Amino acid sequence: MDTETLLFFDKNPSALLLYEVFETKIYELFPAAKKRVQKTQISFSNRHIFACVSFARVKKKAELPSPYLVITLGLPYPLDSDRVAVKTEPYPGRWTTHIVIGTADEIDDELFSWIHQAYVFSEIK
Template sequence: MEVTAMDVTMQDALLFFERHQAVYPLYERFHDELLSRFPESRIKVQKSQISYYNRRLYACVSFLKVKKKAELPDDYFVLTLGLAAPLDSDRVAAKTEPYPGRWTTHIVISGASDLDEELFGWIEQAYDFAQSK
């Protein structure tokens, strides 16, 4: 049986979620939808995050503590996007401008309802921003 790069990536992602298994099915759903929209994305599973690239990094998944523990759901992951402008939404847990014209935006994902058109519109903005760099 031939093992593809995607198989290896998903095996690595499963290990990444080892201590957060309850939210892994939600991540799989997110990952599948993202790749259906941006099939040429490259994925790199690291110790602290799963990164999505086109020309540059445009999104990553992590377990970053972006709020106080009491404000976070039991099972979640954090989606971080690189955007050209600050995102004005109650869904944004934290945002910073590490340098002029680049906003790092963190969004807590804890349920299937979070994987909506609004979210994927923001991901598209991040994708386009990274592609233009």
């Protein structure tokens, strides 16, 4: 794990294990993905960003698991799932979708099917 990523989790070290599972799977499925660590999020991109990891407060604090990560995807449609915490359409044909992850079991095939769709969408836009 690189230093920038470790520093990102400095205030939320219990979420690092969730992130390690997520990042490993990202690179298994998308080995050419580029990672960028910023102050508030870690972004994964091809031509454009297709997935982000953050600690965004997309639910009330009492509703968030501990630890948690928020996975944010850019999709061409509104994702209809109980797993979606928030979805918005910042401009026509682009939906930003936030999904809260609280356990490694939630980093599953369903989540990665959506990430794959976001990956394809970011390649063609």
